[in-house]
Structure formats: C-alpha cells, structure tokens
Amino acid sequence: MVDLHRLRENPPFPNSPLPVLFYPKVLDEFVEGEDAEKATKNLLKENGYTNAWTGGIHDFHHFHSYTHEVLVCLRGKATVQLGGPGEKEFSFSKGDVLLLPAGVAHKSIDSTDDFEIVGAYPNGIDFDMQKGDEDNYETIQQRANDVPVPEKDPLTGSDGAVQAYWDLTKGSEFD
Structure with a gap:
C-alpha cells in the first residue's frame, strides 16, 4: 500500500507536481x-538508489533540487513536516518509507533518541542542500521540476509506485 501526498508550492520551497510517496510499514x-x-x-542499491547514508533528518526546512530522495526508517520514530512552514506533519516510524520528489521541503519536528534512517538517491546523484534562502527561486524550482522520474521504484524495481503514481498526466488534486 502506498499513500500519496500532493503538496502545494510554498515559496521559497517549490515542492513538486509529483506526489510524495509514503509506504507505511512496508519494511x-x-x-x-x-x-x-x-x-x-x-x-x-539493487533498485538503482545509491549514494546511501545513515543518520537522521535535519531540524530545519530543506530540499534537494537535483534529485529525488528515498528515506527508510530503521528504528524509532519522528514527526516530519513536509512542504515547508505551516504544512503537513507526518508520523514516520520503523519500517516506513518516504520517497520525496526533488523540491519537496522536509524537516524533523521531533524524534525519539533511537530514530535512525537510511537515505539514498536514484542513480547515486549527488544532492544539493537548499534551505529556501536563494534569490533565484524560479531557476531552482524549474531545476527541481525537470528532474526525471526514476526508472525504478526504490522497493520493487519495475512496476512499483513510481511507475504507477509519478505520471504527470494523472490528476492534480491536493490531499
């Protein structure tokens, strides 16, 4: 099961026309x-998401404009805000997976002491750290929107949620 969360543009955080994919308790x-x-x-790695790291989620709003990002919760739990200030807060706990499209702001609001995640990027693309303090918002937004959809879903490879839900020709309703 995958939950879709569409986030509105929230300058200086572009967010994305693609929905956030939340796979609850899938792992x-x-x-x-x-x-x-x-x-x-x-x-x-088997599904093409490399350049992996282990740690937590920053406690400030940030996003990546060059790449999408997958986050897998190994242990503990956190409240994560997606979309920038004043936007949605989600519970993110052991076994949950988030696939964030390029441009989606994210921040840890709070977490348990044992909270730990693995993060990775499609095709090992290096991420950039954007905090929404750049003067060239439109350029950064366009760069994030131009990041191609990954060929594979991070969990299933082909025929997964990425292929099913990251098709811009589908609806544009917001959750």
Missing part, C-alpha cells in the same frame, strides 16, 4: 535485526 519486518542497515542499503 517493518525487513528492518529487524543487526544487519538492517546493510540489508536496506543493498535493497535500495
């Missing part, structure tokens, strides 16, 4: 055990 059993971090990175 709950997968992230059990001592090798959860390694197994998660391997799963993502």
Whole structure:
C-alpha cells in the first residue's frame, strides 16, 4: 500500500507536481535485526538508489533540487513536516518509507533518541542542500521540476509506485 501526498508550492520551497510517496510499514519486518542497515542499503542499491547514508533528518526546512530522495526508517520514530512552514506533519516510524520528489521541503519536528534512517538517491546523484534562502527561486524550482522520474521504484524495481503514481498526466488534486 502506498499513500500519496500532493503538496502545494510554498515559496521559497517549490515542492513538486509529483506526489510524495509514503509506504507505511512496508519494511517493518525487513528492518529487524543487526544487519538492517546493510540489508536496506543493498535493497535500495539493487533498485538503482545509491549514494546511501545513515543518520537522521535535519531540524530545519530543506530540499534537494537535483534529485529525488528515498528515506527508510530503521528504528524509532519522528514527526516530519513536509512542504515547508505551516504544512503537513507526518508520523514516520520503523519500517516506513518516504520517497520525496526533488523540491519537496522536509524537516524533523521531533524524534525519539533511537530514530535512525537510511537515505539514498536514484542513480547515486549527488544532492544539493537548499534551505529556501536563494534569490533565484524560479531557476531552482524549474531545476527541481525537470528532474526525471526514476526508472525504478526504490522497493520493487519495475512496476512499483513510481511507475504507477509519478505520471504527470494523472490528476492534480491536493490531499
């Protein structure tokens, strides 16, 4: 099951015409055990999401304009705000996966002490750190909107949520 969350533009945070893909508890059993971090990175790598890292989510609004980002919660839980100030807050906990389109602002509001995630990027693209303080908003927004849809879903490879829901010809209703 995948939940779709469409976010409105919220300058200086462009967000995206693509919906955020939230896969609740999809990896709950997968992230059990001592090798959860390694197994998660391997799963993502098999599906073309590399340049992986382990840690938390910054406590300030930020986004990436060159690449999409997948986040897998290994342990603990956090409240994450997506879309910039005044926008939606989500509970993000062990086994949950978020796929953030380029341009989507995200920030940790609070988290448990044991909160830990793995993050990765399609095709290992290096990310840029945008905090919404640039003067060239339109250029950054266009760059984020021009990031191509990944060929593979981070969890299933082909025939996954990316292929099903990241088609701009589908509806544009906001959640």
